[in-house]
Amino acid sequence: MGHASKRLVTNASRLPSVSTSHLPKFPPREALFLRDQEIPQPEFEPEVWASLQPPPPSALSAFASRIGLSSILSTTELIQQACTHSSFVAFHQHHYPSEPAPISNAQLATIGNSLMGLFATEHINATYPYLPTRVLKAAITAHVGSMTCASVANEMGSAPLLRWHRTPNTPNRPGILHPDALSSIPRAITALIYQKRSLLSARKFVHSYFLTREIDLRGMIKFRDPKAALLEMVAKFGAERPKSRLATVISIFLLLRETGRFSRAPVFVVGVFSGEDQLGEGFGSSLKMAEYRAAEDALLRVYLTRTPSHLVQLPTSTFSQNPGDIFRMAPEGEYIPPDLVASEIMYESSGKGRAAPGVTLQG
Template structure:
């Protein structure tokens, strides 16, 4: 068996179905006639990419993700799994054939819907979450890598039709994960078009928003003690004070100190460490995490998009909107350690000594 034949069988084995489902295998382009005298430039990878997935695989995919009533035809599923980069490859090998429909418009609409659902859900669930952390949490839930991972779990990898593209002056390189991420976005748009906004939100919540994301690791402070002082002052509570709660091995080579931070009689947080400074640092950080990661109970969680009707129709008709009780808006995050890389010049901040002197009425 020649090198081209080996590559042909290897590429064909990566298809969604066996080669027995194809109309002709090997294809006539791969067969070299002995009397032709011309070199054969057949590309097995490109040929395997151009083969459409069978109807049975597309139908099984729709039933597997529970959207058989929405993705009712194989053409709709095939369009959702066809990336716009596939058009150039198809036109190169089949210039006279009609251009296959792609999921470009659907992916754009689905991406906007997923961003809307994730933003309102996280803002309602964590009303005190800082803006930068909220953006990072949205990307963690419905970002490109998450969409590609969900598409892989759905079993959409064999159904994807795309073509790798190198980096150009106007666009970055197209990777497999980028093309794969367009499938869940396109499906979200199809659910929205065929049913309602509520159904699309339910689909995104089931596959994306139900996942656990470690938000605690996203909140970092250079000086949590100072950030805590400004936060407590903003809410109008007493100045936080550190108290040693427990200790062991002070004069040994492995001491452990447990420090708590209190605002009046209220305990804000607790931390431990091998030194008092480390324990106080962790206690201040724990206090900020308790504030920013305060979660709204699920039975009280409501989002603005829940006002839309659950069925298709005119949303402006009287009585078509669902009841909605807006939640309490959280306080904006403190200025310290939250300005990011913006060009806004922040005002000069007072030092801890200046803040203490200002409280005592002294000139600074």
């Protein structure tokens, strides 16, 4: 035996033995054609047969270990339930009516979706206290929405374990696509962590996988008339009416910066002041453009004011860290509520109210 053959045998002997008892028999009985059968069998579809087979237990256990939840997802049945979408139940019963129906993650995904919305809402609201309501809703969707959950599930490596079935659109409900079914896995896992551990453990999981992602909040806000919106905001805070201090030669103390006024490519820098306080600054090839950007910068500076991470207080921190649900009697943790801030300009959250002049939402 040569050196290469000996090395191959040595490496093969070190590999762990994997049981093949979970593997389905192939070809299945329905794929065989018997000449003497009286009732012809329907045509065998290998894609449908493959989608009906459960994932191997080794893959389920590896998935739980990969995301660091092997102690919570302790059984393969629990992991398989978390990876089984509700659309798969009817699909399985249609092809195997005599077998018991698989357990789906429908209830777990509903609970997990509510928990993720709760964690995202309190985190964003505590981190950005001046954020307008509609932008807050958009930020929550960006953090824990369906597309984000599907992306996180892909990063976890749960796509091969998903059991689902595509359904078309109906008058009563929209169709189910692959991202919709895939997004149910992180939600179901969040609910399982809450049931097996505690609410704070579920919050830690959501913070680790979802809320630590950077979201571009500036791109979610766009102003049609930032000057009018700035006037209304300053009036709400009771500050002195703002004014733009343009770069001019006559008012030297009001000068910010300018270059190339009489050239083909001028640049003007404008500052917006309220009293002695500078609210914002903007530049542009014209004074009007610079004023627009300065007012927009002043609004964004207020709306995107961020609370330091060590000062962020979350209401769910009052719940117990012991295992169990939140409805049992347990000692409450300490919570210091932050100071209330002035409410934001009306952003027409319901779609029927009066929006502030020049304010809209992008994304």
